[in-house]
Amino acid sequence: MKTVDFKHARGPDRLRVYAIGDVHGRLDLLQEMHRWILAENAKEPPFDWVAVHLGDYVDRGPDSRGVLEHLVNAQRKNHRMLTLAGNHDIGFLDFLATGDAHGVFARHGGRQTARSYGVTIDFDDPASVAAGRSALLRAVPATHVEFLRGLRRSMILGDFFFCHAGIRPGVDFDRQNPDDLIWIRWEFLDDPRLHSKVVIHGHTPASDVEVRQNRVNLDTGAYASGRLSAIRIDAEAKSFLEAIV
Template sequence: MKERFRLWSRAQDASPPRIAAAKAPRAAAISSASRRPALPRGVRIYAVGDIHGCVDALDALLIRIANDVKSSPIRNWRIVTLGDYLDRGPSSREVVERLIKLNELNCLIALKGNHDVWLDTFIANPETFREWEPWGASATLVSYGLDLVSLGAPDRCAALAAEFARVLPREHADFLRNLRNHYVCGDYLFVHAGLRPRVALRDQKEADLIGIRQDFLRHNGAFEKFVIHGHTPVEAPDVHKHRINIDTGAYATNRLTCLVLEGAARRFLFSDTPLPD
C-alpha cells in the first residue's frame, strides 16, 4: 500500500508543514433512532473536508492515510473528498494534480463543491470574474501561472478568461467537470454542502447539494442517510445527531480533517497531527 503513495514523495521527504494551532475536536454524543449508522462490512472510507488550494495540508493528510492503511490493512478502502478544491489557498493547481493521480489509482471518489464550478462559468462568461474574485479566484488563477497585473484583472475579464482557457490543462478541466454531486455508501451520504430538508434525495437540486447552508444546518430532523459534509468552516469537526461537518477551514488554519468510517466506528485524522518517529 505504501507504493501507492510514493506519488507524494516530496511531502514524505520534507518536514511537516508549519500549521497553525487549532482546537481539539469537541466531544459530542451521537445518537440514532434505532442503531448507529454503518458502512457495509469490509469497507473503510476516508472522508476529507474542503481543501481550498492547501496542497501541503493535503500531502500531510495523505501520508497519515497511507500510514493508517498500512497499520490497519483492509482490502476495500477509498478516499472521498467533499469538494472545494480551488480558491483561497495558494496551490489549487497542485491540489487538482494530486486528486487526478489518486483518481488514476482508483481509490478516489471526488465530489463537487460550489467553488469547483467557477472555472467553466468564468471561461464561458468572463464577466463572472467580478463575482468569483471575492471568493478566492485570484489565488486559483495565479496557481495556474497567470500574471493578473499584466492581464489587467479585473478590468479586462475577457483577456483573463482567454488566457486561462489557454493554460488550463484539459485533464484538469475534465476532472472538474466530471465531479459527482453526492455519494452514498451504506447508511452514509457524502455531499459538499448538505440537503434541502424534507426533500427526497432523488429530488434534490445540485445547487442545494453544493451550496445550501442555513436551511440545512438549522434542521434538527433526520435525513434519508446520515450526512457527512463540509462547506461551512468550523474550528473542529462538528458532530450532530444526523450529520457531521468536517470543513475545518484549511485555508485559514492549515488543518485539514479526515473522518475515518468503518462499520459503525468513527475516528478522525488531521493534517497537523505529528507523525510517529
C-alpha cells in the same frame, strides 16, 4: 421513513470509508492527509477502502493547480480516490466558460487560483478579467478541466450521504437539487431533523469538526487554519483525522 442518527449509523460491510473536508488550494495538507491514509491502511489493512473528497479543491489557498494535478494523478493510480464537486470548483468552470467578473470565482479566492497557474487578474478591471480568462484557458491543462467536469454532486455509502454543502431537509435524497448540494447552508445546518442517512459535508468553515445527530461538518477552514479534517468510518466505528503542516 426510517431514520438514523450518527451514533447508530454504519458504513458498508468490508469497506473502510474516509471523507476529507474542503482543501482550498492547500496541496501540502492534502498530501499529508493522503500519506496518513495510505500508511494507516498499510498498517491496519482493511478488506477494501475508499477516500471521498467533499469538494472545494480550488480558490483561497496558494496552490489550486497543485491540488488538481495531485487529485488527477491520485485517481489515475488508485480508483479508490473519489471526488465530489464543491461550489468553488463549479465556479472555476463557470469563469472559464463565461468570464463572469461577479461570480464566486471572482469574489471568493479566484485570484489565488489564477496565480497558481501563473496568471494575474484584477477583477475590478474588465480588460484584465477578459485577458486573464484567455490566459487561464491557455494555462489550465485539459486534464484539470475534464476532472472538474466529471465531479459528482453526491454519493451514498452505507448509512451515510456525502456531498459538499448539505441537503434540502424534507426532500428525498434522490430528488435533491444539484445546486443545493453545493450551495445550501442555514436551511440545512439549522434543521435538527434526522434523515434516512447521516449527511457528511463541508462548505461552512468551523473551528473544529462539527458532529450532530444528523450530520458531520468536516470543513475546518484549511486554507486559513492549516488544518485539514477527515472522518474514518469502519462499519459502526467512527474516528477523526487531522492533517497539520
